[in-house]
Structure formats: structure tokens, C-alpha cells
Amino acid sequence: MSAISVGQAVVLGIVEGVTEFLPVSSTGHLKIAEGLMNIPVDDNSVVGFSAVIQVGAIAAVLVYFFKDIKRIVSAWFRGLTNREERYHHDYKFAWWVIAATIPIVIVGLAAKPLIDGPLGSLWVVAGSLIVGSGVMWAADQMGRHKRGEDDTSFKDAMWVGCSQILALLFPGFSRSGATMSTALIRDLDRVAATRLSFFLGIPALTGAGVYELKDALGAGVGAAPLAVGTIISFVVAYASIAWLLKFVAKHSFNAFVIYRIVIGVGLIGLLATGVLSA
Numbered sequence: 001m002s003a004i005s006v007g008q009a010v011v012l013g014i015v016e017g018v019t020e021f022l023p024v025s026s027t028g029h030l031k032i033a034e035g036l037m038n039i040p041v042d043d044n045s046v047v048g049f050s051a052v053i054q055v056g057a058i059a060a061v062l063v064y065f066f067k068d069i070k071r072i073v074s075a076w077f078r079g080l081t082n083r084e085e086r087y088h089h090d091y092k093f094a095w096w097v098i099a100a101t102i103p104i105v106i107v108g109l110a111a112k113p114l115i116d117g118p119l120g121s122l123w124v125v126a127g128s129l130i131v132g133s134g135v136m137w138a139a140d141q142m143g144r145h146k147r148g149e150d151d152t153s154f155k156d157a158m159w160v161g162c163s164q165i166l167a168l169l170f171p172g173f174s175r176s177g178a179t180m181s182t183a184l185i186r187d188l189d190r191v192a193a194t195r196l197s198f199f200l201g202i203p204a205l206t207g208a209g210v211y212e213l214k215d216a217l218g219a220g221v222g223a224a225p226l227a228v229g230t231i232i233s234f235v236v237a238y239a240s241i242a243w244l245l246k247f248v249a250k251h252s253f254n255a256f257v258i259y260r261i262v263i264g265v266g267l268i269g270l271l272a273t274g275v276l277s278a
Helices: 006-019 026-036 044-064 066-081 089-110 112-116 122-142 154-169 175-185 190-218 223-248 254-272
Strands: none
Touching: 006 026, 006 044, 006 223, 026 044, 026 122, 026 254, 044 066, 044 190, 044 223, 066 089, 066 190, 089 112, 089 154, 089 190, 112 154, 122 175, 122 254, 154 175, 154 190, 175 190, 190 223
16 A cells, blocks of 8 residues: 555645745645654655655746746857857856755765654754744845846855755755745845745755655555646646745745744644654
């Protein structure tokens, strides 16, 4: 029997699609949802399922930003053979994304036993949600919001790329939250910070999904739940991306900060009373 049913996959697909790119921690929300549905959060097949349905959310980014991605990839290929093209921002940006992904790949492979084990505890999720809220609030206050996407540099990409490690090691911190906060500290405006977070998430999350596919299929999750969860994740994530870009253009991140604190405190309450098991 599959470790996750089709009905549960529908719920988890919605949770993943809504939360993957909002700075509220998709991993944290998935673990909470799995706990509430009595799904073992530390089961290898469940961990794999969570990573695989992220691919649906990444596919939404690819579709939503297709023109931008096509422009950047085309510039990269042209620059491989044309020296003049190498001065263009898009060519350099493509290399920055590649370079900024290397640190999280190294840490992800080296620390996988910890990530799948002790660091996957819901206590870690609760603490990371709250601590991450403080970081996000401080970053939004500190940042001068004066630099746009065309002003991003190699240092920006590397700092933001490395910040993904926080979410990898501390589920609940939020990959989006960590990357957006770092970009804000680097004085990027909120829209530029959000878009940079999206672009840097493409290789990292796609790689994680492909890597975990064998565990999800081989250790107890059927193909049907995987397919359903991934498709729903794609549809919901596409709508979430469109909403988020409009929201950050006119609002601060304070709403997300408050929400994260409420969820974190609520999760501590559920764990302390035994309603959920860590």
C-alpha cells in the first residue's frame, strides 16, 4: 500500500503550491500537514514525495518566467562562442545562478543524514519559523530597497544562493524567506529580491526533486499520488507566483512575519500537548 494516498496527495499538492514561493516555508507546512494526517514525516518515501512534488512548483516558475528564462539561456549559449555577448548581464547572470547553486548541492549531499533525521523534527520547524520571522523583519527594515533586478551582481547571487542552506538545514526557515531576506539586506527592492529568489530556486529544487524520485517510488509512494501531487502543485504554484509578485510590489513582508510567528507558536502548542508528534 502506498505510504500516501491520492486524497492526501491532493492536500499536500495544494500546500506545496501555495507555500513553495511564499516566504513561509513549504517544508514546514508540508511536515505539519503530514503530521496532522498521521503520515510519518521521517519516512524516506514521504521525504522523497515532498521533494518530488516541488518539481510541479518549479515547472510553474518555468512557465511563468518562460520569456525571461529563454532570454537568459539564449544569452548564455551565445556567450559561449561570442566574446562580445559575454559582457551582457543575462550571460553573466546565467553563470551566477550556476555558481550560486554549487554550495547548496555540496551541503545537501554532505548533510543528508542530518536533514532527513534530527533536523527534520517538527520542533526544529517551529523554532525555525519563529527565528526566520525575526530575520525577515530585520532584513525588510534594514534594506534600502534601492536596487532593481538589472543592478544585481555576482556577490548578490552568491550571498542569496548560499542563504538557501539555512532552509536546507533548518526546515521551517523557508528557502524563499532566506533568499528574499538576504537580497533585501543587499539593498535589492522587494520585486527584484523575489524574482532573484525564483531564479535561484529553479536548479536547486529541480535537482532535489530528481534526486529524491528514486526514494519516493522505491520506498512506498505510488506513481498515482506522485503524479496528482505534482500536477496540483504546478497549478496552485502558478497562481501563487502571480499573486506574490503583485503583493510585494506594494506591501512589506510584515504580513508573512506575523503569519510565521502564529504558525510557529501554534505548532509548539500542538507538540507540547501531544496532538502532533515531533
